[in-house]
Amino acid sequence: MKILFIHQNFPGQYKHLAPLLAAQGHQCVALTLKVKKPTKWNGVQVVPYGLPKRSGQNLHPWLVDLDTKVTRGEACWRAARELKDKGFAPDLILAHPGWGESMFLHDVWPQARIGLYCELYHHAEYPHLNFDPEFDKSADTQAQALRIRMKNINNHLHFPAAHAGISPTLFQADTFPSEFRERITLSHDGINTATSCANPDVRLKIEGQVDVTRDDEVITFVNRNLEPYRGYHVFMRALPRLLKERPKAKVLIVGGDEVSYGARPPKGQTWKQIFIDEVKDRIAPEDWERVHFLGRIPYDTFTQLLQVSRVHIYLTYPFVLSWSLMEAMSCQAAIVAGRVAPVEEVITHGETGRLVDFFDGEALVTEVCDLLEDEAARTSLGAAARTLMRERYDLHSICLPRQVEWVKALSEIHVDDRGGVQ
Structure with missing residues (x-):
């Protein structure tokens, strides 16, 4: 398979999964802002892209978060179109959507199956908001709640195009609304217990x-x-x-x-x-x-x-x-x-x-x-x-095998010409 990874700080949460899939013979490519020149990392072809220079503009404060995500989404979309023009057509896109990069990739490759790393859905009620009043400086807590809800626009722009999600903990998975929660598989990124272990002589x-x-x-x-x-x-x-x-x-x-x-x-x-x-x-x-x-x-x-x-x-x-x-x-x-x-x-x-x-x-x-x-x-x-x-x-015996199974299940989802699930 051809697999495209999207992560602002690649490899990020794909540190172990991406090299494993590459080692299994899949063609793995990553689009990221982290590097300045194309490079190869553990079998993954890492392709850089940059953000455009933009003049300052007046925005409503609640829109600043979305504005930065759309800016990144557009830059990644342009980089994706360049990859497509060179003949690259991924079967799977595995993306961390948190910074907006993957927002428009369905428009480039509508038949690619998209799997999201579901880190968090923002909630505007206690204990997600106002857990520690000492550091909530907002004079209007109702307005603060509305601003937090606006941060989820990025999530909702991703949901219709995504075929599956993966989340490391139950707490994180359960923050997502029920219409997408049912598509989220629970699997932690994994702890390497072989190296993180006791050492009495340390x-x-x-x-x-x-x-x-x-x-x-x-x-x-x-x-x-x-x-x-x-x-x-x-x-x-x-x-x-x-x-x-x-x-x-x-x-x-x-x-x-x-x-x-x-x-x-x-x-x-x-x-x-x-x-x-x-x-x-x-x-x-x-x-x-x-x-x-x-x-x-x-x-x-x-x-x-x-x-x-x-x-x-x-x-x-x-x-x-x-x-x-x-x-x-x-x-x-x-x-x-x-x-x-x-x-x-x-x-x-x-x-x-x-x-x-x-x-x-x-x-x-x-x-x-x-x-x-x-x-x-x-x-x-x-x-x-x-x-x-x-x-x-455990990374090698529990988490990585579960993530690979998730990738396999994602690859077996049948989509129509527009990317809809058949």
């Missing part, structure tokens, strides 16, 4: 920052970016008491200074520094020396961080579940996490981790300290967490 050494082993009392916290959407503020506000309670603990924090989700900080500031400034006066200088902000680190170093962790803390709004949590579980870390629906898919309190109310920093510290005092509980929770990852989320 040593994490980052020159000038940290040098620790499993003999050290290490507490870890990981975000892509340090921001409220992933509970950074709750964690930081709990830090003064945590450092007092655990005078030998070293706290390792991973994450960048930017914003991935949610509200932006005041201009010229970062959430990271805002919450450092909020709590630092309540932390003794000698205790602050035990807190290490590592920024973004290479993946091998990240794995060592999880392997050396005695207790790993994970917090998030009700949103897309982080791979980092599941990789920590696969490394047999003892987890303390915020109790929200996506987390509860993998953490059962007292079995695969400990759960606390997202906003309850005191309960967070209490659970962390309790686990640090109880090696047997840490061992039991970590072992159960890894078992869950291996039995339900």
